[in-house]
Amino acid sequence: MTIGLTPLTVSTLLSRVRSEPPLVQCLTNTVVTNFTANVLLALGAAPAMTDIPGEAGPFARLASGVLINLGTPHAEQRTAMLEAANAANDAGTPWVLDPVAVGSLPVRTALAAELLELRPTAIRANASEIMALAGLGAGGRGVDATDNAEDALPAATLLAQKYGSIVAISGPTDVITDGTSTLRISNGDALLTRVTGGGCALGAVTAAFLAVADGGGTDSRGRLEAAAAATAVYTLTAELAAAQTAGPGSFVPAFLDSLADLTDQDIAAKLVAA
Template identity: 60%
Template sequence: MSLSPNAALLDKLRAHHPLVQCITNSVVPNFTANVLLAIGAAPAMTDIVGESGSFARVASGLLVNLGTPTPEQREAMEEAVIAANDAATPWVLDPVAIGFLPIRTRLAQQLAPQNPFAVRGNASEILALAGEGAGGKGVESVDSTDAAAPAAIALAQRLRTVVAVSGPEDLITDGQRIIRVGNGDELLTKVTGGGCALGALIAAFAAVRGDYAPVEAVTAAHCVYDIAAEKAAAQAAGPGSFAVSLIDALSTLTAADITTAEKIREEKVQA
Protein backbone atom coordinates (compact mmCIF):
# COMPACT_ATOMS: atom_id res chain seq x y z
CA MET A 1 0.00 0.00 0.00
CA SER A 2 1.43 3.37 -1.01
CA LEU A 3 1.34 5.98 1.73
CA SER A 4 -0.67 9.15 1.46
CA PRO A 5 1.15 12.45 2.18
CA ASN A 6 -0.52 12.56 5.60
CA ALA A 7 0.74 9.07 6.44
CA ALA A 8 4.22 9.76 5.09
CA LEU A 9 4.50 12.92 7.18
CA LEU A 10 3.52 10.98 10.30
CA ASP A 11 6.40 8.60 9.65
CA LYS A 12 8.76 11.56 9.10
CA LEU A 13 7.71 13.15 12.36
CA ARG A 14 8.41 9.99 14.32
CA ALA A 15 11.77 9.57 12.63
CA HIS A 16 12.91 13.11 13.48
CA HIS A 17 11.33 13.73 16.94
CA PRO A 18 10.94 17.51 16.48
CA LEU A 19 11.41 19.78 19.48
CA VAL A 20 8.31 21.97 19.78
CA GLN A 21 8.36 25.11 21.92
CA CYS A 22 4.91 25.94 23.27
CA ILE A 23 4.00 29.39 24.53
CA THR A 24 0.48 28.48 25.43
CA ASN A 25 -2.30 29.16 27.87
CA SER A 26 -2.24 28.20 31.53
CA VAL A 27 -5.11 25.70 31.19
CA VAL A 28 -3.49 23.29 28.76
CA PRO A 29 0.30 22.73 29.09
CA ASN A 30 0.05 19.20 30.48
CA PHE A 31 -2.41 17.99 27.85
CA THR A 32 -0.48 19.67 25.03
CA ALA A 33 2.81 18.16 26.19
CA ASN A 34 1.28 14.69 26.39
CA VAL A 35 -0.17 14.99 22.89
CA LEU A 36 3.25 15.92 21.51
CA LEU A 37 4.97 13.10 23.39
CA ALA A 38 2.38 10.59 22.21
CA ILE A 39 2.81 11.47 18.55
CA GLY A 40 6.60 11.29 18.79
CA ALA A 41 7.63 14.93 19.26
CA ALA A 42 9.39 16.57 22.22
CA PRO A 43 7.55 19.40 24.04
CA ALA A 44 9.12 22.39 25.76
CA MET A 45 6.96 24.92 27.59
CA THR A 46 9.52 27.73 27.44
CA ASP A 47 7.68 31.02 27.88
CA ILE A 48 9.91 33.19 30.07
CA VAL A 49 11.14 36.56 28.87
CA GLY A 50 14.85 36.34 28.21
CA GLU A 51 14.63 32.60 27.42
CA SER A 52 11.82 32.29 24.89
CA GLY A 53 13.81 33.92 22.10
CA SER A 54 16.93 31.87 22.70
CA PHE A 55 14.89 28.69 22.74
CA ALA A 56 13.00 29.59 19.56
CA ARG A 57 16.33 29.69 17.74
CA VAL A 58 17.06 26.04 18.53
CA ALA A 59 13.52 24.63 18.53
CA SER A 60 12.20 22.70 15.55
CA GLY A 61 8.86 24.51 15.72
CA LEU A 62 7.03 27.06 17.86
CA LEU A 63 3.41 27.45 18.97
CA VAL A 64 2.14 30.88 20.02
CA ASN A 65 -1.26 30.44 21.68
CA LEU A 66 -3.11 33.51 22.95
CA GLY A 67 -5.36 31.71 25.43
CA THR A 68 -4.20 33.47 28.61
CA PRO A 69 -1.85 36.25 27.47
CA THR A 70 -0.36 37.66 30.66
CA PRO A 71 1.89 40.72 30.29
CA GLU A 72 5.08 38.65 30.64
CA GLN A 73 3.82 35.99 28.27
CA ARG A 74 2.92 38.60 25.67
CA GLU A 75 6.48 39.91 25.81
CA ALA A 76 7.81 36.35 25.58
CA MET A 77 5.67 35.73 22.49
CA GLU A 78 6.99 38.83 20.75
CA GLU A 79 10.57 37.83 21.63
CA ALA A 80 10.08 34.26 20.41
CA VAL A 81 8.47 35.25 17.11
CA ILE A 82 11.33 37.61 16.24
CA ALA A 83 13.88 34.90 17.05
CA ALA A 84 11.93 32.19 15.21
CA ASN A 85 11.80 34.26 12.05
CA ASP A 86 15.49 35.06 12.33
CA ALA A 87 16.34 31.36 12.73
CA ALA A 88 13.79 30.12 10.17
CA THR A 89 11.92 28.19 12.87
CA PRO A 90 8.33 27.63 11.68
CA TRP A 91 5.81 29.09 14.09
CA VAL A 92 2.06 28.74 14.46
CA LEU A 93 -0.36 31.40 15.66
CA ASP A 94 -3.48 30.31 17.56
CA PRO A 95 -5.58 33.49 18.12
CA VAL A 96 -7.72 32.11 20.94
CA ALA A 97 -10.94 34.02 21.72
CA ILE A 98 -10.02 37.14 19.79
CA GLY A 99 -12.67 39.57 18.63
CA PHE A 100 -14.38 41.16 21.61
CA LEU A 101 -11.41 40.85 24.00
CA PRO A 102 -9.18 43.84 23.21
CA ILE A 103 -5.74 42.84 24.53
CA ARG A 104 -5.48 39.49 22.75
CA THR A 105 -7.10 40.93 19.64
CA ARG A 106 -4.46 43.64 19.34
CA LEU A 107 -1.72 41.09 19.99
CA ALA A 108 -3.06 38.77 17.29
CA GLN A 109 -3.23 41.63 14.82
CA GLN A 110 0.36 42.55 15.70
CA LEU A 111 1.74 39.01 15.37
CA ALA A 112 -0.23 37.80 12.34
CA PRO A 113 1.76 39.81 9.75
CA GLN A 114 5.07 38.47 11.13
CA ASN A 115 5.40 35.46 8.84
CA PRO A 116 3.62 32.64 10.71
CA PHE A 117 3.90 29.22 9.09
CA ALA A 118 0.20 28.78 9.83
CA VAL A 119 -2.72 30.35 11.63
CA ARG A 120 -5.31 28.02 13.16
CA GLY A 121 -8.51 28.74 14.98
CA ASN A 122 -12.23 28.20 14.97
CA ALA A 123 -14.46 29.97 12.47
CA SER A 124 -15.23 32.96 14.72
CA GLU A 125 -11.55 33.51 15.54
CA ILE A 126 -10.52 33.43 11.89
CA LEU A 127 -13.32 35.83 10.95
CA ALA A 128 -12.23 38.20 13.73
CA LEU A 129 -8.57 38.07 12.67
CA ALA A 130 -9.62 38.84 9.11
CA GLY A 131 -11.58 41.85 10.38
CA GLU A 132 -14.92 40.36 9.40
CA GLY A 133 -16.40 39.30 12.74
CA ALA A 134 -16.71 40.15 16.41
CA GLY A 135 -15.44 36.82 17.71
CA GLY A 136 -17.22 33.90 19.29
CA LYS A 137 -18.69 32.98 22.65
CA GLY A 138 -15.46 32.91 24.65
CA VAL A 139 -13.38 30.14 23.08
CA GLU A 140 -16.42 28.69 21.31
CA SER A 141 -17.29 29.52 17.72
CA VAL A 142 -20.66 30.95 16.78
CA ASP A 143 -19.90 30.75 13.06
CA SER A 144 -19.64 27.82 10.65
CA THR A 145 -16.55 26.70 8.79
CA ASP A 146 -18.19 27.49 5.46
CA ALA A 147 -19.09 30.99 6.66
CA ALA A 148 -15.42 31.59 7.48
CA ALA A 149 -14.07 30.10 4.24
CA PRO A 150 -13.89 33.35 2.20
CA ALA A 151 -12.20 35.16 5.09
CA ALA A 152 -9.74 32.29 5.56
CA ILE A 153 -8.81 32.35 1.88
CA ALA A 154 -8.37 36.12 1.87
CA LEU A 155 -6.32 36.00 5.08
CA ALA A 156 -4.07 33.27 3.69
CA GLN A 157 -3.47 35.31 0.55
CA ARG A 158 -2.81 38.53 2.46
CA LEU A 159 -0.46 36.97 5.01
CA ARG A 160 1.04 34.47 2.54
CA THR A 161 0.49 31.66 5.00
CA VAL A 162 -1.75 28.68 5.65
CA VAL A 163 -5.01 29.29 7.50
CA ALA A 164 -6.81 26.38 9.17
CA VAL A 165 -10.40 26.61 10.36
CA SER A 166 -11.48 23.94 12.85
CA GLY A 167 -15.03 22.62 12.82
CA PRO A 168 -17.09 19.50 12.16
CA GLU A 169 -15.19 19.48 8.86
CA ASP A 170 -11.82 21.22 9.07
CA LEU A 171 -10.86 23.60 6.28
CA ILE A 172 -7.22 24.32 5.43
CA THR A 173 -6.15 26.80 2.75
CA ASP A 174 -3.02 28.52 1.49
CA GLY A 175 -5.09 30.89 -0.63
CA GLN A 176 -4.69 28.70 -3.72
CA ARG A 177 -5.82 25.28 -2.53
CA ILE A 178 -8.59 24.31 -0.14
CA ILE A 179 -8.34 20.99 1.68
CA ARG A 180 -11.19 19.70 3.80
CA VAL A 181 -10.67 17.03 6.45
CA GLY A 182 -13.82 15.12 7.34
CA ASN A 183 -12.40 13.03 10.17
CA GLY A 184 -12.80 13.79 13.86
CA ASP A 185 -15.28 13.43 16.69
CA GLU A 186 -17.43 15.84 18.68
CA LEU A 187 -15.76 14.72 21.92
CA LEU A 188 -12.76 16.83 20.91
CA THR A 189 -14.89 19.87 21.78
CA LYS A 190 -15.58 18.48 25.26
CA VAL A 191 -11.93 18.32 26.35
CA THR A 192 -10.09 21.42 27.55
CA GLY A 193 -7.15 22.07 25.26
CA GLY A 194 -8.33 20.02 22.30
CA GLY A 195 -7.76 22.83 19.83
CA CYS A 196 -4.67 24.15 21.60
CA ALA A 197 -2.94 20.79 21.27
CA LEU A 198 -3.74 20.78 17.56
CA GLY A 199 -1.77 24.01 17.20
CA ALA A 200 1.25 22.29 18.74
CA LEU A 201 0.84 19.34 16.38
CA ILE A 202 0.84 21.72 13.42
CA ALA A 203 4.16 23.15 14.63
CA ALA A 204 5.55 19.61 14.88
CA PHE A 205 4.49 18.68 11.36
CA ALA A 206 5.75 22.02 10.02
CA ALA A 207 9.17 21.18 11.44
CA VAL A 208 9.49 17.96 9.40
CA ARG A 209 7.63 18.82 6.19
CA GLY A 210 10.69 18.71 3.93
CA ASP A 211 9.53 18.85 0.31
CA TYR A 212 5.84 18.80 1.20
CA ALA A 213 3.91 22.05 0.77
CA PRO A 214 3.02 23.97 3.95
CA VAL A 215 -0.68 23.33 3.32
CA GLU A 216 0.04 19.60 3.25
CA ALA A 217 1.89 19.70 6.58
CA VAL A 218 -1.02 21.52 8.21
CA THR A 219 -3.46 19.04 6.67
CA ALA A 220 -1.43 16.11 8.01
CA ALA A 221 -1.62 17.49 11.56
CA HIS A 222 -5.40 17.77 11.32
CA CYS A 223 -5.82 14.38 9.70
CA VAL A 224 -3.65 12.54 12.24
CA TYR A 225 -5.29 14.27 15.19
CA ASP A 226 -8.83 13.72 13.89
CA ILE A 227 -8.30 10.04 13.11
CA ALA A 228 -6.83 9.50 16.56
CA ALA A 229 -9.95 11.21 17.95
CA GLU A 230 -12.16 8.75 16.08
CA LYS A 231 -10.23 5.81 17.47
CA ALA A 232 -10.39 7.25 20.98
CA ALA A 233 -14.11 7.99 20.79
CA ALA A 234 -14.85 4.42 19.76
CA GLN A 235 -13.75 3.17 23.17
CA ALA A 236 -14.46 6.14 25.43
CA ALA A 237 -17.34 6.34 27.88
CA GLY A 238 -17.30 10.13 27.90
CA PRO A 239 -15.00 13.19 27.83
CA GLY A 240 -12.77 12.03 30.68
CA SER A 241 -11.91 8.64 29.27
CA PHE A 242 -11.77 10.18 25.79
CA ALA A 243 -8.91 12.47 26.81
CA VAL A 244 -6.89 9.51 28.05
CA SER A 245 -7.82 7.38 25.04
CA LEU A 246 -6.77 10.17 22.68
CA ILE A 247 -3.23 10.11 24.05
CA ASP A 248 -3.17 6.33 23.65
CA ALA A 249 -4.56 6.52 20.11
CA LEU A 250 -1.96 9.07 19.04
CA SER A 251 0.83 6.86 20.35
CA THR A 252 -0.38 3.74 18.51
CA LEU A 253 -1.59 5.34 15.27
CA THR A 254 0.16 3.96 12.19
CA ALA A 255 0.73 5.28 8.70
CA ALA A 256 -1.51 2.49 7.42
CA ASP A 257 -4.29 3.70 9.75
CA ILE A 258 -4.02 7.16 8.21
CA THR A 259 -4.02 5.96 4.61
CA THR A 260 -7.07 3.78 5.25
CA ALA A 261 -9.17 6.17 7.35
CA GLU A 262 -8.44 9.67 6.02
CA LYS A 263 -11.36 11.64 4.59
CA ILE A 264 -9.81 14.35 2.44
CA ARG A 265 -11.39 16.57 -0.21
CA GLU A 266 -9.43 19.15 -2.15
CA GLU A 267 -10.50 21.99 -4.41
CA LYS A 268 -8.85 24.99 -5.96
CA VAL A 269 -9.71 28.54 -5.02
CA GLN A 270 -11.79 30.13 -7.73
CA ALA A 271 -10.17 33.19 -9.28
Protein backbone atom coordinates in the same frame (compact mmCIF):
# COMPACT_ATOMS: atom_id res chain seq x y z
CA MET B 1 -5.90 22.38 -9.53
CA THR B 2 -6.43 21.29 -5.95
CA ILE B 3 -5.51 17.70 -5.31
CA GLY B 4 -6.69 16.24 -2.02
CA LEU B 5 -4.54 14.99 0.80
CA THR B 6 -3.57 11.33 0.39
CA PRO B 7 -3.09 8.75 3.14
CA LEU B 8 0.46 8.28 1.87
CA THR B 9 1.30 11.94 2.46
CA VAL B 10 -0.12 11.79 5.98
CA SER B 11 1.78 8.58 6.77
CA THR B 12 5.02 9.92 5.35
CA LEU B 13 4.88 13.10 7.40
CA LEU B 14 3.83 11.26 10.58
CA SER B 15 6.73 8.90 10.12
CA ARG B 16 9.10 11.88 9.81
CA VAL B 17 7.75 13.42 13.02
CA ARG B 18 8.26 10.14 14.86
CA SER B 19 11.79 9.61 13.60
CA GLU B 20 13.32 13.09 13.88
CA PRO B 21 11.60 14.07 16.36
CA PRO B 22 10.95 17.83 16.16
CA LEU B 23 11.42 19.98 19.27
CA VAL B 24 8.23 22.03 19.60
CA GLN B 25 8.27 25.16 21.75
CA CYS B 26 4.84 26.06 23.13
CA LEU B 27 3.91 29.46 24.49
CA THR B 28 0.40 28.49 25.40
CA ASN B 29 -2.35 29.04 27.92
CA THR B 30 -2.25 27.78 31.51
CA VAL B 31 -5.29 25.55 30.99
CA VAL B 32 -3.83 23.24 28.36
CA THR B 33 -0.07 23.13 28.94
CA ASN B 34 -0.15 19.62 30.39
CA PHE B 35 -2.45 18.14 27.75
CA THR B 36 -0.49 19.86 24.96
CA ALA B 37 2.84 18.48 26.19
CA ASN B 38 1.35 15.01 26.54
CA VAL B 39 -0.14 15.18 23.03
CA LEU B 40 3.28 16.08 21.61
CA LEU B 41 4.93 13.26 23.56
CA ALA B 42 2.29 10.75 22.41
CA LEU B 43 2.80 11.93 18.84
CA GLY B 44 6.51 11.26 19.19
CA ALA B 45 7.61 14.92 19.21
CA ALA B 46 9.54 16.69 22.00
CA PRO B 47 7.71 19.50 23.82
CA ALA B 48 9.27 22.46 25.63
CA MET B 49 7.11 25.14 27.21
CA THR B 50 9.76 27.88 27.26
CA ASP B 51 7.71 31.06 27.53
CA ILE B 52 9.59 33.69 29.51
CA PRO B 53 11.28 36.82 28.17
CA GLY B 54 15.00 36.31 27.68
CA GLU B 55 14.57 32.60 26.98
CA ALA B 56 11.69 32.45 24.50
CA GLY B 57 13.71 34.08 21.73
CA PRO B 58 16.92 32.05 22.07
CA PHE B 59 14.87 28.87 22.33
CA ALA B 60 12.85 29.68 19.20
CA ARG B 61 16.13 29.75 17.26
CA LEU B 62 16.89 26.18 18.32
CA ALA B 63 13.35 24.79 18.19
CA SER B 64 12.00 22.88 15.20
CA GLY B 65 8.65 24.65 15.47
CA VAL B 66 6.86 27.13 17.73
CA LEU B 67 3.25 27.45 18.89
CA ILE B 68 1.92 30.81 20.09
CA ASN B 69 -1.53 30.37 21.66
CA LEU B 70 -3.30 33.43 23.08
CA GLY B 71 -5.59 31.68 25.59
CA THR B 72 -4.28 33.35 28.78
CA PRO B 73 -1.80 35.98 27.58
CA HIS B 74 -0.25 37.34 30.78
CA ALA B 75 2.10 40.32 30.43
CA GLU B 76 5.36 38.39 30.59
CA GLN B 77 4.06 35.83 28.13
CA ARG B 78 3.02 38.55 25.68
CA THR B 79 6.59 39.88 25.68
CA ALA B 80 7.92 36.36 25.27
CA MET B 81 5.54 35.68 22.38
CA LEU B 82 6.75 38.64 20.37
CA GLU B 83 10.33 37.68 21.17
CA ALA B 84 9.73 34.11 20.02
CA ALA B 85 7.93 35.08 16.81
CA ASN B 86 10.70 37.49 15.82
CA ALA B 87 13.42 34.98 16.60
CA ALA B 88 11.56 32.24 14.76
CA ASN B 89 11.32 34.43 11.67
CA ASP B 90 14.97 35.29 11.94
CA ALA B 91 16.04 31.65 12.25
CA GLY B 92 13.53 30.26 9.76
CA THR B 93 11.66 28.29 12.43
CA PRO B 94 8.03 27.69 11.42
CA TRP B 95 5.52 29.06 13.91
CA VAL B 96 1.79 28.70 14.44
CA LEU B 97 -0.54 31.38 15.78
CA ASP B 98 -3.66 30.24 17.65
CA PRO B 99 -5.64 33.45 18.28
CA VAL B 100 -7.95 32.07 21.02
CA ALA B 101 -11.07 34.19 21.55
CA VAL B 102 -9.68 37.02 19.47
CA GLY B 103 -12.07 39.80 18.58
CA SER B 104 -14.07 40.17 21.78
CA LEU B 105 -11.18 40.66 24.21
CA PRO B 106 -8.96 43.72 23.85
CA VAL B 107 -5.53 42.60 25.10
CA ARG B 108 -5.21 39.48 22.98
CA THR B 109 -6.83 41.16 19.99
CA ALA B 110 -4.15 43.86 19.96
CA LEU B 111 -1.47 41.21 20.41
CA ALA B 112 -2.91 39.06 17.62
CA ALA B 113 -2.81 42.03 15.26
CA GLU B 114 0.84 42.59 16.16
CA LEU B 115 1.72 38.92 15.68
CA LEU B 116 -0.12 38.80 12.38
CA GLU B 117 2.20 41.45 11.02
CA LEU B 118 5.06 39.08 11.77
CA ARG B 119 3.52 36.65 9.24
CA PRO B 120 2.89 33.37 11.05
CA THR B 121 3.75 30.24 9.08
CA ALA B 122 0.29 28.97 9.98
CA ILE B 123 -2.80 30.16 11.78
CA ARG B 124 -5.07 27.60 13.45
CA ALA B 125 -8.41 28.63 14.90
CA ASN B 126 -12.14 28.09 14.76
CA ALA B 127 -14.32 29.88 12.24
CA SER B 128 -15.34 32.72 14.55
CA GLU B 129 -11.74 33.48 15.43
CA ILE B 130 -10.59 33.41 11.79
CA MET B 131 -13.38 35.80 10.85
CA ALA B 132 -12.55 38.10 13.77
CA LEU B 133 -8.87 37.98 12.85
CA ALA B 134 -9.62 38.98 9.31
CA GLY B 135 -11.81 41.80 10.56
CA LEU B 136 -14.76 40.14 8.89
CA GLY B 137 -16.67 38.93 11.91
CA ALA B 138 -17.62 39.93 15.37
CA GLY B 139 -15.70 37.19 17.14
CA GLY B 140 -17.06 34.20 18.99
CA ARG B 141 -18.39 33.78 22.49
CA GLY B 142 -15.15 33.01 24.29
CA VAL B 143 -13.68 29.83 22.86
CA ASP B 144 -16.84 28.55 21.21
CA ALA B 145 -17.07 28.60 17.47
CA THR B 146 -20.39 30.10 16.53
CA ASP B 147 -19.65 30.01 12.83
CA ASN B 148 -19.13 27.21 10.32
CA ALA B 149 -15.61 26.44 9.02
CA GLU B 150 -16.69 26.78 5.39
CA ASP B 151 -18.22 30.21 6.13
CA ALA B 152 -14.79 31.40 7.27
CA LEU B 153 -13.02 30.37 4.04
CA PRO B 154 -13.18 33.87 2.51
CA ALA B 155 -11.64 35.30 5.69
CA ALA B 156 -9.04 32.53 5.73
CA THR B 157 -8.18 33.16 2.09
CA LEU B 158 -7.74 36.85 2.78
CA LEU B 159 -5.43 36.12 5.73
CA ALA B 160 -3.47 33.53 3.77
CA GLN B 161 -2.91 35.88 0.85
CA LYS B 162 -2.11 38.93 2.94
CA TYR B 163 0.29 37.28 5.41
CA GLY B 164 1.57 34.28 3.46
CA SER B 165 0.20 31.96 6.14
CA ILE B 166 -1.43 28.58 5.92
CA VAL B 167 -4.83 28.98 7.59
CA ALA B 168 -6.47 25.96 9.24
CA ILE B 169 -10.10 26.35 10.31
CA SER B 170 -11.34 23.74 12.80
CA GLY B 171 -14.84 22.34 12.61
CA PRO B 172 -16.73 19.12 11.84
CA THR B 173 -15.01 19.45 8.47
CA ASP B 174 -11.64 21.12 8.88
CA VAL B 175 -10.74 23.52 6.09
CA ILE B 176 -7.06 24.28 5.42
CA THR B 177 -5.95 26.80 2.80
CA ASP B 178 -2.86 28.55 1.55
CA GLY B 179 -5.02 31.17 -0.12
CA THR B 180 -5.02 29.37 -3.44
CA SER B 181 -5.45 25.65 -2.80
CA THR B 182 -7.80 24.34 -0.14
CA LEU B 183 -7.83 20.94 1.57
CA ARG B 184 -10.70 19.56 3.64
CA ILE B 185 -10.62 16.83 6.31
CA SER B 186 -13.87 15.33 7.54
CA ASN B 187 -12.58 13.17 10.39
CA GLY B 188 -12.97 13.79 14.11
CA ASP B 189 -15.49 13.33 16.87
CA ALA B 190 -17.64 15.67 18.93
CA LEU B 191 -15.89 14.44 22.11
CA LEU B 192 -12.91 16.55 21.05
CA THR B 193 -15.07 19.61 21.82
CA ARG B 194 -15.98 18.26 25.28
CA VAL B 195 -12.33 18.33 26.40
CA THR B 196 -10.41 21.52 27.10
CA GLY B 197 -7.46 22.03 24.80
CA GLY B 198 -8.92 19.91 22.03
CA GLY B 199 -8.17 22.69 19.59
CA CYS B 200 -5.14 24.16 21.35
CA ALA B 201 -3.11 20.96 21.20
CA LEU B 202 -3.76 20.71 17.46
CA GLY B 203 -1.83 23.97 17.13
CA ALA B 204 1.19 22.27 18.68
CA VAL B 205 0.79 19.23 16.45
CA THR B 206 0.62 21.56 13.46
CA ALA B 207 3.94 23.11 14.49
CA ALA B 208 5.46 19.62 14.71
CA PHE B 209 4.29 18.75 11.20
CA LEU B 210 5.43 22.08 9.73
CA ALA B 211 8.89 21.24 11.05
CA VAL B 212 9.04 18.21 8.75
CA ALA B 213 7.22 19.72 5.76
CA ASP B 214 8.36 19.04 2.21
CA GLY B 215 10.56 21.82 0.90
CA GLY B 216 11.80 22.66 4.38
CA GLY B 217 8.85 24.98 4.89
CA THR B 218 9.75 27.26 1.99
CA ASP B 219 7.24 25.57 -0.30
CA SER B 220 3.61 26.58 0.02
CA ARG B 221 2.22 23.19 -1.07
CA GLY B 222 4.54 21.47 1.41
CA ARG B 223 3.32 23.66 4.24
CA LEU B 224 -0.33 23.24 3.24
CA GLU B 225 0.01 19.47 3.22
CA ALA B 226 1.86 19.48 6.53
CA ALA B 227 -0.86 21.51 8.25
CA ALA B 228 -3.54 19.29 6.72
CA ALA B 229 -1.67 16.12 7.73
CA ALA B 230 -1.48 17.42 11.31
CA THR B 231 -5.24 17.92 11.30
CA ALA B 232 -5.78 14.50 9.74
CA VAL B 233 -3.64 12.68 12.31
CA TYR B 234 -5.29 14.55 15.14
CA THR B 235 -8.90 14.12 14.07
CA LEU B 236 -8.40 10.50 12.98
CA THR B 237 -7.01 9.82 16.43
CA ALA B 238 -10.10 11.41 17.98
CA GLU B 239 -12.29 9.03 15.98
CA LEU B 240 -10.33 5.98 17.09
CA ALA B 241 -10.36 7.14 20.72
CA ALA B 242 -14.07 7.95 20.72
CA ALA B 243 -14.84 4.43 19.53
CA GLN B 244 -13.40 3.02 22.76
CA THR B 245 -14.57 5.54 25.34
CA ALA B 246 -17.55 6.14 27.55
CA GLY B 247 -17.32 9.92 27.91
CA PRO B 248 -15.06 12.98 27.96
CA GLY B 249 -13.04 11.75 30.95
CA SER B 250 -11.93 8.44 29.49
CA PHE B 251 -11.55 10.09 26.08
CA VAL B 252 -8.37 11.92 27.15
CA PRO B 253 -6.22 8.86 28.00
CA ALA B 254 -7.71 6.97 25.05
CA PHE B 255 -6.80 9.85 22.74
CA LEU B 256 -3.18 9.84 23.90
CA ASP B 257 -2.94 6.05 23.64
CA SER B 258 -4.46 6.11 20.16
CA LEU B 259 -2.13 8.87 19.02
CA ALA B 260 0.91 6.88 20.14
CA ASP B 261 -0.47 3.82 18.34
CA LEU B 262 -1.77 5.36 15.13
CA THR B 263 -0.76 3.21 12.14
CA ASP B 264 -0.56 3.67 8.40
CA GLN B 265 -3.40 1.16 8.18
CA ASP B 266 -5.59 3.36 10.38
CA ILE B 267 -4.79 6.33 8.17
CA ALA B 268 -5.48 4.45 4.95
CA ALA B 269 -8.74 3.01 6.29
CA LYS B 270 -10.19 6.10 7.92
CA LEU B 271 -8.95 9.29 6.26
CA VAL B 272 -11.76 11.35 4.75
CA ALA B 273 -9.98 14.09 2.85
CA ALA B 274 -10.68 16.17 -0.21
